[in-house]
Amino acid sequence: MLQLINQLLHKGMQSISPCLLCGIDQQQTHSLCTDCWNHLPWYKQHIERHQQNILCAHHYSFPIDRVIQTYKYEQQLHYQTLLAHSLLNLRLPKVQAIVPMPISTERLKERGYNQMLIIAKMMAIELKIPVWQPVIREAQHSQKGLSRIERLENIEQQFQIIRTERRKYKKVLIIDDVVTTGSSVHALKQALENLGCQQVHTACIAAAK
Template sequence: MLKFIGEVLQTGMRKISTCQLCGVDLQQNHSLCLDCWQNLPWYRQSIERHEHKIMVACHYRFPIDRVIQKYKYENQLHYQTLLAHCLLNIRLPKVQAIVPMPISRERLIERGYNQMLVIAKILSRQLHVPIWQPVIRSAQHSQKGLSRIERLENIEQQFQINKTEINKYKKVLILDDVVTTGSSIHALTQTLENLGCTQIYAACIAAGAIKLK
């Protein structure tokens, strides 16, 4: 009953709330008006990084780039619904569990939240799939100035198996916000394979261009 009342109240609020981007027209369940939603820099295709196929919802261009930055670095958590619906707008595979990209303890203290865990909780409710966090991340260091091989080695050392996690899943979906080189997804995939996962998919909100040196 309480859940039903909550859904009714949320629906009512959407009917009187304006679009989070233009602030003019009424928002839909993704928190944007129809025009703003349709005019996002959609990509809805897969890209390949380190021999991994990664499903991508949008290009990392305006306005989605600014939305992600505000959500991730400026505590503007009201964008979580929009970003979650971007992922729900692509064809996601049926999996046994969702694995949000882990962040280090230092980043968690600094930011106050794992941005992808917040979004994963929305997808978990929508897709009726549990969240699984079998990997922890050590201190995250800057990748600036490192070669491709050095970047991979640096990131691979950051991911460690969470020995307190007892659940086991074979078919999982990694969620991340922005993919560029794909090094983080590659490292997390390898760690999940070491845990016994046999089918590992990855989906990102947006894909940025790789800067060539």
């Protein structure tokens, strides 16, 4: 009931609030005006990383790059609706649960929140499926100076499965903010497969080169 009340209040505020980007026209459900929403750097295609097809909403360019940076590092949480709707605007596969990219305890203490968990919870309400967090991420070490193989091994070692979650869901969707090499989503996918997931799909807000 509280969640429903919050949704109604949010929609009521949107009806009188200006667009988060231009600050002029009235914002829609995604928190932007129609013109700013249409002029985002949409991609809406799959990219291939580590032999994975990753569904991508945007190119990592202005203004979405700045939005992601301020949301992630500067606690500008009012952008969560825009970013969640960017993913919801894709032709997402039918899955049983959403798996947000985990962050380490160290990163969680630094930021105070997991940016993708917030977005996953918003998407879960719209899609009427649960958020699932069956993988813990250990300390995220610097990748500087490592070879490609060493980088992959380093990242794979960061993801530890919670064995009590084995075989809970078969079809899941990983969501992440920015995919560059794809090594993190690849490592998370492997961990989920070790838990018994048979179909692991991935979607990201933006793809960087």
